[in-house]
Amino acid sequence: MSCVFCGGAPVTKEHVFPQWLNDYLPPGRQQTEQARYGEGAYDKTRQSVGLDFTVKKVCAPCNNGWMSQMEVASKDVLAPLITRQNLDFITLRQQRQIALWATKTAMMADQVQHKPLLPPQQLRRMHTHQAIPGGTRVWIGACPQREPLVTSHTVRVHLTGVSAPGNPQKVGFYCPMKIGHLCIYVYFPAADVVIQHAREFHLSVARIWPRRSSDLPFPPPVQPRNGEAFEHFADALQQSLYLYTPEEAAEHGLQES
Numbered sequence: 004m005s006c007v008f009c010g011g012a013p014v015t016k017e018h019v020f021p022q023w024l025n026d027y028l029p030p031g032r033q034q035t036e037q038a039r040y041g042e043g044a045y046d047k048t049r050q051s052v053g054l055d056f057t058v059k060k061v062c063a064p065c066n067n068g069w070m071s072q073m074e075v076a077s078k079d080v081l082a083p084l085i086t087r088q089n090l091d092f093i094t095l096r097q098q099r100q101i102a103l104w105a106t107k108t109a110m111m112a113d114q115v116q117h118k119p120l121l122p123p124q125q126l127r128r129m130h131t132h133q134a135i136p137g138g139t140r141v142w143i144g145a146c147p148q149r150e151p152l153v154t155s156h157t158v159r160v161h162l163t164g165v166s167a168p169g170n171p172q173k174v175g176f177y178c179p180m181k182i183g184h185l186c187i188y189v190y191f192p193a194a195d196v197v198i199q200h201a202r203e204f205h206l207s208v209a210r211i212w213p214r215r216s217s218d219l220p221f222p223p224p225v226q227p228r229n230g231e232a233f234e235h236f237a238d239a240l241q242q243s244l245y246l247y248t249p250e251e252a253a254e255h256g257l258q259e260s
């Protein structure tokens with residue numbers, strides 16, 4: 004097994020959700036949940052102290068090097084969004100940092116699966132260029148309930164009715180995660196498409212990647228009530244997405260939402 008980011012060996016255990024998040028957990032045992040689809044599928048809930056969700060697919064130089072630096076650079080941006088609801092604006096620089104961190108974390112969550120969905124070259128470019136793969140969408144929102152601190156799942160997306168020349172399997176990947184009050188939705192369509200979501204989501208999620216042109220007022224006015232509502236909300240958002248080819252979008256004058 005070689006490192007999914009740089010090809011190096013040996014690999015060590017890396018936490019899917021970084022250990023600094025434990026600072027925001029109440030003391031004692033937490034309920035954590037892991038799920039895997041496809042071959043060897045499981046969905047289990049268990050008790051643990053702190054966030055101990057790991058995968059053994061990353062080498063120590065990546066783990067202790069660029070990935071650790073990314074956590075340090077992201078923590079100050081993420082912590083206020085995780086712990087508070089009285090925010091004002093998220094700057095463009097902060098939006099980019101959140102999108103980068105969310106993409107890296109979604110990549111780690113994908114590695115928990117038997118057959119990860121994201122192409123290996125996208126992980127290599129995250130390592131070499133800290134690049135968010137082309138086509139990645141990241142939306143954010145908020146939830147009034149802080150606990151459970153981390154809720155996430157991964158979804159295999161079947162792209163139907165869209166032409167995807169570079170992606171004959173037509174499989175995309177979606178990873179919604181709630182980290183404290185902050186809700187993040189990472190979507191990899193793996194095809195060149197213009198995406199719109201249903202009108203009902205316009206007041207509850209805001210796109211931060213691809214880049215917006217302005218600071219973002221936050222939190223949005225409409226929010227899922229709690230962790231369970233977040234899971235339903237995240238699935239409903241994905242099901243509401245309309246994917247158009249660039250030609251269709253141009254023909255109908257459609258803008259990305």
Ligand SMILES: [Zn+2]
Nearest residue numbers: 006009062065
């Ligand atoms: Zn590595």
